[in-house]
Amino acid sequence: MENTYAIQMKHVTKRFGKVVANDDVSLDIKRGEILSLLGENGSGKTTLMNMLAGIYFPDEVEILVNGTPVTIASPKDAFACGIGMIHQHFKLVDIFTAAENIVLGLHEEGKLDLKAVSARITDICQRYGFVIDPNKKVYNMSVSEKQTVEIVKVLYRGADILILDEPTAVLTPQETDRLFDVMRNMKADGKAMVIITHKLNEVMEVSDRVAVLRKGRYIGDVATADTNPQKLTDMMVGHAVTLNIDRPLVEKRHLRLEVRDLTVRTGEGVKALDGVSFQAFGGEILGIAGISGSGQKELLESIAGLRAAEPGSHVIYHPPAPDEPIAGQHVPVDRAGEELLGKTPRQIHSIGVSMAFVPEDRLGMGLVGTMGMTDNMMLKTYRSGAGPLLDRKSPRELAQRVKDELDVLTPSLNTPVRRLSGGNVQKVLVGREIAQEPSVLMTAYAVRGLDINTSYTIYNLLTAEKCKGVAVIYVGEDLDVLLELCDRILVLCGGQVSGVVDARTTTKEEVGLLMTKFRKEASQA
Amino acid sequence: MTQATQHKEPLLRIVKRDGIARPKAYAIRLIAVLLSLVVCGIFIYAITKLNPVQVYEAIFDGAFGTNRRSWVTIRDAMMLLCIGVGLAPAFKMKFWNIGAEGQILIGGVVTAGIMKAYGSALPTPALLVVMALASILCGCLWGVIPAVFKSVWNTNETLFTLMMNYVAIQITSYCVALWENPVGSNSVGIINQMTAYGHFPKLFGQTYGLNVLLVLLLTVGMYIYLKYSKQGYEIAVVGDSENTARYAGINVKKVTIRTMAISGAICGIAGFIEVAGVSHTISTNTAGGRGFTAIIVAWLAQFNTFVMILISFLLVFLQQGAIQIATQFNLNDYASEIITGIILFFILSSEFFINYRVILRNRKGADGK
Structure with a gap:
């Protein structure tokens, strides 16, 4: 030729x-x-x-x-x-x-x-x-x-x-x-x-x-x-990097989140989630795989209280024992398990269920693009403190800490975050969520648009959270990463759970087939 | 395959600026104002053959020529500022409140009604408090109605607030007919002209002293509210993204309604100040389009209420000057409106050059204006 x-x-x-x-x-x-x-x-x-x-x-x-x-x-x-x-x-x-x-x-x-x-x-x-x-x-x-x-x-x-x-x-x-x-x-x-x-x-x-x-x-x-x-x-x-994700097995895993028969409809009345049931454990990263639009977004939003679920759905939260290091200072809840559905996002957040959700347009939810790092740090905590005026002191300190610890590149803490690059925006968001010391941490597309170094920083952060006993839910799109990072992988297909597999033993092909399981069945019928 | 012909680089290209130093931004705005004066000068000369410098002198004379004129300029600037301050929280929340006209009118109407009915029954200070409270309530109501509809049924607030203006205008016409004085004049006349019951008293020896004081208090208060208060923070979050606000656990409906209550209340106060402190009468022209002009004030100032002071003065200065040149040179009002229009056009388009730069062909990387 x-x-x-x-x-x-x-x-x-x-x-x-x-x-x-x-x-x-x-x-x-x-x-x-x-x-x-x-x-x-x-x-x-x-x-x-x-x-x-x-x-x-x-x-x-x-x-x-x-x-x-x-x-x-x-x-x-x-x-x-x-x-x-x-x-x-x-x-x-x-x-x-x-x-x-x-x-x-x-x-x-x-x-x-x-x-x-x-x-x-x-x-x-x-x-x-x-x-x-x-x-x-x-x-x-x-x-x-x-x-x-x-x-x-x-x-x-x-x-x-x-x-x-x-x-x-x-x-x-x-x-x-x-x-x-x-x-x-x-x-x-x-x-x-x-x-x-x-x-x-x-x-x-x-x-x-x-x-x-x-x-x-x-x-x-x-x-x-x-x-x-x-x-x-x-x-x-530009320099040598190791492409291995450390995946320690946490011995003590406790049931943290129990989702039963979760059904959610979109605004048009279509079922976005159909009878989804699964369990998430503290000390474990649960990966969620699926073609984009299979219900990942709706799943996280309904757990975080942003989306109403159909009657009969349950999301039960089991708090960590008081002696666990991540028990933190969250609002105490029923030790036998507490229903999250029906609570407001603020209540759910206050008991330690945190969501770092990064939708397609990155700034649409989670961060305020026109505000700087300081103001974004207080998005969920600005109500604290007495009086009608804002306390910007501790958010400023937190912003400085996130900036230093995660190497956020920003001209100043007051530069609008929409002017920062994607990776830095992501760091700001994840940094804030981890700073809240959650007991359940949900992330969606946490590394979308990030360079390799930063991606690995995020993976390591999530793994560190997992080792602390946090239940991490990781919605991802790169199957290679899901297989390396997670302990278990739940596969969504058309709003239904098509399978839960052990990430240590499964293969890409198996997950790939599960991602299209119901579509195939439908086309054959 | 076909072969493309040779194309030239486009003559003009527009590139977004990465941010601009503040002095440079102000320099661009200053250049815009100066350029607009040049263009106006050319226009004046072409149409009237008058010396533009003389015309500009007349404009200044019209706004600040005498003590009285200066106070009229200050008075009107304060009114415009007050409405702008009222609109700021709504627009910062991206709630397109174009209903300030109605909110002013309805505040003015209750003020006039109370002044007329209870003028002799209450001492003036008490009367002023009652009128202020009533105008706040009514303005509030006028702002809250569209906000409730938007929150609950997701109606379009632009149309809704606009329609509320017409309701307020009709109520005002009805009241004007009701309170007509003298009968057949089709106007209310100066209410309590002889007794001055319910009129603003002089403050620091100045007729409009109280107007200035009230509006400046509101200006400072709104600045602090928007910038340093928790509620102001909520407004900013809702304005940037409702999704983020819900994610942060902010009750968007509550914030929308509360903010519009505040916005409507301040516009209602503007109606109170206009009636009790300026005109002492009521007509369908009491708002006089200032509810719309104030939108320009709020936006140009980017909701910074201190910058709004400057902008309201500029706009009123131009208006007063325009009236002067209209009488002094026998031009009609439209000539002055054209001048105002040209100046505003330049100021607004200067924002474009602050956000973007223009690159000419062959001047690679060179700076546009």
Whole structure:
């Protein structure tokens, strides 16, 4: 196969305010090759590719497509160059069919002939091994199907340089394998592909070459065959790191939280959780796995008192014994177990059930973006102290302590937290929750968007909490981490518990199958 | 594959600033005001062939030319400030209270009613307290009704508060007809003109001394409330994200209703001050659109009540000056409104240059204005 350069980017620089997102990056993409663009969050991978796709305009650049210099000022220019990008967040019209979405925005001569379009789509699918029904509406599709539509959309427009931004983040292991097969087919067809990811095992599996970015700088590229995950991590981080999570087994585990037949409906009346039952123990990290949107959010919210549950649901809290180190100064509760449902978030928090919930937009719940660290520290405790005025002294001390202990990078304690990077925001949130000395600590996507070092800091913090006797509930998306960090893993599928497995003995495949258990049964029925 | 044609870099690009030093931000605002004066000058000259400098002198003369004019400027600025202070907590909570007009009017109407009915029955200080309390209650009610509907049934507060204005206007028209004096004048006239029962007494020898004192007390109080009190903190959290507020165990409904009660109460007081301390009469024009102008005051000041003092003075200064040039140069009122409009436009758009910078082609990284 001929190995010519599809794209050469030379000396790309892009700044956002004072932040240099890409600093003099030069990158080549070859035809018939899958290039992994590897780097931690915030290292500038997506920014770099967005400039190829015409979303951003670089401050300094020279781009050559097939050896000819071009300027890409809009997505239209990008398509004209044959560059197509599949974004992390799909850009599809829900009420349209696959075919309608695919031709949307194309100005083709003559009448719109959806039959011809469908034929062409089927043709593309057959060539690369996609499975897609052109007449299926998007709202009926699974995440993986939507992604397929996005890819076909790009191919339909004649792209022969494809950029995939973290395509596997939303897929199960099985779906990921299928995607990789398709990618290999496209490679065989001579297309150039860039896959943005920070999952090392995927890099090793699918790509031919790896280019590494760190803090906006181009670190270098290596052939995948000549490297291994440890070497790649060292390149990403800049120094050697150990990728092991310490997982001590806590001998004394006490029942802390008992969830029985928890059923929760969304605002539209759909069951988000359906008869969920499980137990969480102090001294244990209970992982919760599942495709995003399987009820993880609703589960945590209903335990924390933010969401009403259907009658017949129970969440029983068993407080730690008074002699346990984590007994703390929480409001005393019935030793035989106390029902949490029906209590207000404030009451639940005051008895020691803490939630560090980080939803998709990170600042939507848990932190106030426009406030600084100090003011965020007192979000749950501002009522303490007599009188109508706020006491900012102890929150300021706490903020300073969190900043020092967790190395939060912030210009000052009063800088609005929305100006901080994702990792620092996460540290502020987790730091505050741990400072409350909870006996149940719930975290959702605690490491989303964090660099490797910070992720491991968080894992270690959670493990330390577990060793203290805290019941940790960890909703995660990276199966490798779940398998390494947790003691047990509960798998949610469509709002139901599809299984609880021992994290020390289970396999990724087993968990992956559980994640789609009910969907498969439904489609067979 | 097709080959893209050569594209040029866009002529103008907009880049978000990473934060700006405070002196620079004020410099940008100052430049905006100066530029607006230049543009107004060109406009004045083009339309009227008058010397702009003379016109500006006349504006200053209109606002501060005589002792009396200065006091009118101060009086009106205090009114605008009072309403702005009332709106601040609501807008900080992202509750779009555009019902200040109605809240002022309803506060004014009860003040006028009590003044008329009990003017001779109570000594003036007691009467003032009663009127103040009544106007607070009514303003409160006018603010709480939309807040309750929003909390319980999630109605749109913008439309609701706006509609409450019309209810207040109609009530006022009814009362004006009821209290008409002299009959057939279609106005209430100065209430208790001879006896001055229920009118603000002079304070420190100044007619409007009490107005200034009351409004400044509210200004300082609101500053402390928003910045240092627990309730002010709750308002800030609810305004930033209701989800976070619920997560923190804040009762969003309670905070919404309480905040609107405060906001409405202060607007009600504004109506009380206007009627008892300024006009001593009531009409449907008592609020006079200031309930809307004050929104600009509150937002421009970013809810910092001390900055609001400056902004209300600027706006009133322009209005008073405008009236002066209208009479002095035989221009009609619209000319002055155009000038006010141009100046406001520049001030508002200066915020854009504070948050973003503009990069011209070939001037890479160079600073826009």
